[in-house]
Amino acid sequence: MKFATYSANGQVYYGAATDAGMIALSPRFPAWPTLLDVIREGGLDQLAVAAADQPVTHRDVRFEMVLPNARRILCVGVNFPDRNAEYKDGSEQPKYMSLFPRFASGFTGHNRPLIRPPESHMLDYEGEVAIVIGKGGRRIAQADAYDHIAALTICNEGTIRDWVRHAKFNVTQGKNWDNSGAIGPWLVPFDDPAQLDTARIITRVNGDIRQDDVLSRMMHPIRREIEYISTFMTLESGDVIVTGTPTGSGARLNPPQYLKPGDVVEVEVTGIGTLRNTIEDEQP
Template sequence: MKFASYRSDGRPFYGAVTEAGMIALNDIWPQWSTLFEAVCADGLGALAKAAQDRAVTHTDFEYEMVMPDARRILCVGVNFPDRNAEYKDGSEQPKFMSLFPRFASGFTGHDQPLIRPPESPQLDYEGEVAVIIGKGGRRIAQADAYDHIAALTLCNEGTIRDWVRHAKFNVTQGKNWDRSGAMGPWLVPFTDAAQLDDARIVTRVNGEVRQDDVLSRMMHPIRREIEYISTFMTLQPGDIIVTGTPTGSGARLDPPQFLKPGDVVEVEVNGIGILRNSIEDETP
């Protein structure tokens, strides 16, 4: 069962995804007005059970960012060996992971355009897996880390490259342009370690494979990410961890190849699905 946030006739809904369309579920539990609130209440199992007895309610709809009211999104940077080597700075594999925040306003949904701002032509792509925390905790052991994951989704962690260099130590301003990235199309409940341990990320631009790697090659595996992050902050249900992108982003190609209007980017992970977005310039 997959769950998504979407709009139909201008109204927001969340529900179960089927081949025939959406099954709206937000009217069943008025206390869960969004998918984020359902996740926080450990409600994905209840949603799946309810969807089994309901008919499709919407065939004409638009996907939204999968949890548009997510409060905390933390991203792991430079998390594959080849990605570290791309920087050509002679550095060894880092002992600790790089982290930075993103905000929900920086993401759009599946089949929606990523927006290139007039301030920069350097809109880049980064295909990643995102994990949704379902059970909070502090100082979570790696052996227990997967017990805290509620669901998985996909992320194109779009970046305005020259804006990540505006300051000496942070990348936040290059990572949070409105609708510069995407997250979705849906949440896939996490039930089996193989969903992550055997996952392969493939990112395509106009059908050309640009990124292709497996999560098992991460320098900081997802179990370690959850352990490390929960050391300094208490993880809460609904938190999102964007786990890292492989080598092959546009900025690291020779010459660099940034996204432009008319391009189509697809991020695919086996067992989760395909996140697809076009590119448009911002309309003043």
Template structure:
């Protein structure tokens, strides 16, 4: 079962995704206003049961960012060996992972355009798997880490590259332009370790493969990410962790291959799906 947030008839719904369309579930769970509320209440099993055998309610709809009111999105940077080498600074694998926050306003949904701002045209793509926490925890061991995951989704962690260089120690400015990235299309409930351990992520731009790697090559595996992050903060249901992108982002080509209007970016992971977005210039 897959769950998404979407707009139809100028209203926002959450529900189950089928090959024929959406099954709206809002009315069945008035206590959960949004999909985030359902995840925070550990309600994905109840959503699954409620959707079984139900008729499609919407065939004409637009995807939204999968949890547009998610209050906490934490991203892991430079998490593949080849990505570390891309920086050409001679550094060895770091002892600790790089982390930075992103805000929900910086993301849009599947099938929508990423927005390139007029201030700078170095919009870049980063294909990543994102995990959604389903169980509260602090100082979580790696052995228990997967028990705290509720669902998986995909992220295009779009970045304005020039703006990550505006300050010495942070990348927040370049990572949070409105609608510069996407998360979706949907949530896939996490049920077994191989959904992550065997996952391969592929990013294509206009059909050309730009990124292709497996999550088992991460310098900081997802179990370690959960362990490390939960050391300094209590992970809460509904938190999103964007787990890291492979080598091959546009900034690392010579010359760089930044995104422009008309481009189409696809991020695919078998068992999760494909996140697809076009590019447009912001109208000001």
């Protein structure tokens, strides 16, 4: 079962995504007005039961960022060995992971345009798996880490490359332009370690494969990410961790190839689906 946030007929809903369209579920759960509320109440199983054998309610929909009111989104940087080598700084595999925050306002939904701002045309793609925390906790052991995941989704962690170098010690500026990235199309409930252990990320730009790798090659596996992050902060239900992108982003090609209006970016992840976005320039 897949659960998405979407707009139809001027209203925002969440519901079950099917090949034929969406089954609206939010009207049936008024105590849970958003998918974030569902996650916090451990309600994904109830949504699945409610959607069983129900007719499609909406066919003409617009996907929204799947958790548009997510309070905390943490991203792991430089988490594949070839990605570390791309920096050509001679550094060894880092002992600790790089982390930075992103905010929900920086993301749009599936089949929506990523927006290139007038201040910079260095908009880049980064295909990644994102996990949504279900059960919160502090100092979570790696052996228990998967028990704290409620669902999986896909992220195109779009980046304005030259703005990540405006300061010496952070990348926040380049990572939080409005509608520069996307998360979706939907949440897939997490109930089997194989969903992550065997997952493959493929990013295509205009049909050409730019990124292709498997999560098992991460320098800091997802179990370790949860352990490390929960050491210094209490993870809460609904927190999102964007787990890292493989080699092959546009900035690292020779010559660099940044996204431009008319481009189509697709991020495909085994067992989750494909997140698709076009590129448009910001309108005055």
